[in-house]
Amino acid sequence: MEQENSKPILQLVSLISTGAEDYVREAFAKQKVTVVYHEESGDNQGVFCLAEDDDCVIAYAAFIRTDGIGSLLKMIEDSIKPYIAEECRELCCNVYGGNKKIIECIRSLGFTSDMEGYQFKYDLSSPGSLDETSVLWEQGFTPDMLEPFIVLFDGAYHQLLQDNGWETDRYQKDPEHFLRALTRYESAGGVRSFWLQSQLVGAYISEGQYIRDVVVAPEFQNRGFGRILLQSCVNRMSSLLPGRPIYLRVAASNQGAKRFYERNHFVECCYFAEHTYPRPDC
Incomplete structure (x- = not known):
C-alpha cells in the first residue's frame, strides 16, 4: 500500500x-x-x-x-x-x-x-512549576540501592496488583531481572531516585519520550511527593528532548493514577486493550 x-x-x-x-x-x-x-x-x-x-x-x-x-x-x-x-x-x-x-x-x-x-500526553502549553525537590535528595541508581528499590516498587504497586488479581511482589521474586532493567535505564540517564535522609521516598523511570514509572512509597503517599517527582521528570525530559511530546500509560483499573495525571496537565490521547494468545505447545 x-x-x-x-x-x-x-x-x-x-x-x-x-x-x-x-x-x-x-x-x-x-x-x-x-x-x-x-x-x-x-x-x-x-x-x-x-x-x-x-x-x-x-x-x-x-x-x-x-x-x-x-x-x-x-x-x-x-x-x-x-x-x-x-x-x-x-x-x-x-x-x-x-x-x-x-x-x-x-x-x-x-x-x-x-x-x-x-495513554496520556503532557500538555506542553501548561504553565511550568517551580522546582520543589529541595526537601529531597535526588540521585540516580547504583546496584547497592537494589533492595530499597525492590521494597519501593513492590510496596507502591502492591494494592493495584492485588485489586486486579495480578502477581504481587514480582520485584522481590526476580531481583536479578529488576537489577538488569534498572542498570539499563540508568545507563541512559533514565532513573532518578529521591531520598529523605536515608529513606527512599520515590523514584521515576523514563525512556525516550515515555515515562515508564513514577512511584512513591506507601508511607510517603498523599504528601505531595508524587507531584514533585512527576514535575521533576517532566522538567528533565523537556530539557533533554525540547519540544518533543511526553507520554505515559495508566492501567484502566488505576483510576486514582488517572485522576492524578489529569490534575497535573496530562491529557488522554489513546485508549488501548492489548492481548496475547497463549501458546504453551509452541
Whole structure:
C-alpha cells in the first residue's frame, strides 16, 4: 500500500497507542501489513489489519462506528482463527479500548489481556512549576540501592496488583531481572531516585519520550511527593528532548493514577486493550 493511502489507516490505529501506530507504519514500509477491513463510511467505520514479522503477528482493530457489529465480529473471527490454528509465532491483538464488543470477541477466542488502559500526553502549553525537590535528595541508581528499590516498587504497586488479581511482589521474586532493567535505564540517564535522609521516598523511570514509572512509597503517599517527582521528570525530559511530546500509560483499573495525571496537565490521547494468545505447545 502506498504511503499516502496508509495515512487514514495509521490515523485509526493511533487511537490505540502511539506505539501501535509506529509499529504499523514500520510494517507498511516493509510491506508486511494485511488490511483485512478498512472503511470510512457505512455501518462499520474503522480498520482491522495484521502486521507481522518473522517472530510475531499483531492484529489491530480500531473502529469509530460499529452499527453492524455482528458482521464485523464474524469477519474478525474468520481472519484470526487460521492464525490460531496454524501458526506458532507469537500472536497478539491490540484493540481500541472503546470497542468493547470487539474486546469481548477477542477474549472469547482465547486471547488473554496483557493490559487495558490509557495513554496520556503532557500538555506542553501548561504553565511550568517551580522546582520543589529541595526537601529531597535526588540521585540516580547504583546496584547497592537494589533492595530499597525492590521494597519501593513492590510496596507502591502492591494494592493495584492485588485489586486486579495480578502477581504481587514480582520485584522481590526476580531481583536479578529488576537489577538488569534498572542498570539499563540508568545507563541512559533514565532513573532518578529521591531520598529523605536515608529513606527512599520515590523514584521515576523514563525512556525516550515515555515515562515508564513514577512511584512513591506507601508511607510517603498523599504528601505531595508524587507531584514533585512527576514535575521533576517532566522538567528533565523537556530539557533533554525540547519540544518533543511526553507520554505515559495508566492501567484502566488505576483510576486514582488517572485522576492524578489529569490534575497535573496530562491529557488522554489513546485508549488501548492489548492481548496475547497463549501458546504453551509452541
